[in-house]
Amino acid sequence: MNFDNIFKEIEKADPEVSGRLDTRRSALKNFANYGGKLALTAVPLAFGSMFKKAYAGTTSTKEDVLAVFNYALTLEYLEAAFYSQALLSPNLLPAGPINQAIQLISAHETAHVNFIKAAIEAAGGTAVESPTFDFSGGKGSGEGSFKTAFSDLALFLAVSQTFEDTGVRAYKGRAEELLGAGELLTAALQIHSVEARHASYIRYLRKQAGSGVGNLKPWITGNMSGIGTNLVQASYNGEDVTSQASIDIININGFPISADAASEAFDEPLTPADVLMIIDGFLVP
């Protein structure tokens, strides 16, 4: 984390910041003073409150960035809560590699929540509260189609895959709005690729472990979910495009690139409306 760079970015985006340089300097100094005493996990939060001080009493000029980050935060709350609950569920995750992998993914999602909250506060915004989730997909009834997700490993991994693949698409769908946001855009990209690593792992695990997943690969082939229900299909619709920026990828320049490979080679974005529709069943109104 390069704190100094983030300060420079905020100065660039908001020329008025120079008037707060003294605050900034003392914030940095404060951080230097307290840095050694802070537990490592507290760093993102400390970084957030430090910025909040520097921006106290001003109106943010970064509404777009804040909106994107609060959107991302909501998705990270969903994922973090999902994995926390899985780790608390007896007899769901077999001891060994699977349990360890879910612990790692869970730690990343929790770190993302803390990091994004800190970034939002740093930019002078207010982080949204976490919604209440119903991971059965029943909108609060607890009786949705995924109600055994925390006792049935195969179903749990299918939901996990859907959340991770959807997360990758969701970040991509709002990348444009972070154009010019410097370090904040970089951070969003750095979270985005971690979600893709998670998705790849879960997909590979499902293929290695299970039947009924078709020819599931770490990458997305066509609009195939590898999940035996239409309920998650919206997370995969539109992934089957084989042309990018009007350039046809199939057999491009005479190289034998199949339609499957052409679709796999590029992940596609999802609009916020699509994403909210996908996660709607998991939100308690």
Place this chain on the structure above:
Amino acid sequence: MPKIKIPQSRLLADREAIAQVSRRRFLGYAGAATGLMAVASSCKKEDMQSSSTTLEGVDLGSGDPGILNYAYALEQLEAAFYIKVIESQFSGITSNETSLLTDIRDHEIAHREFFKNALKEAAIIDLEVDFSSIDFGSRDSVLSTAKAFEDLGVSAYNGAGRLIVTPAYLVLAGKIVSVEARHAALIRELIAAGTFADETAVDMVTGLDGAKKPADVLAIAQKYIKTTINASNLPTY
């Protein structure tokens, strides 16, 4: 020398592909994307430099075309690597590994050719690679190199995103980087279970993947590329 297995059908397909590409190069990429033509026509100055090799090396150019050429250079490296991996498969390779590595090869070729067509006249020349440090007969050597390339690719796209000015290119880079991250995670799993996103790839405090500046990426990649790459005109931060 490691035992080299080259499926004949594959070889023929490659020859035909190469012949087709040669014909197309001769004719020019007449049908290339209109959506990206603005890039090519808005950077005539860069064209003059980027299509020639100078004492300072191949100039990637400036602005968005420079960043696209930077990505194109990295995709050239990755594609050349996986083409060689599939041509001369390491001993003991499983059918699962062959299938996954063949997919990755095709993805990297798709990325490489996409950038070439998108850049049109602004595209840099074909780079000459140097894989003398890689033992293609050894699973360890191949997979550790693949891991290094994929992690580097992820860091490269993550670090270059903020230098892009045109929204559509940022989205395109995003469409590719998540596929590189999928590759990286898979390759890591082939090497050792549970390493798909371990602390050597992802910061455990922030949960962030790597991000590297172009200069830092090229300093690492240049070892595998004979052609000298000149990134001095790229935007910086």
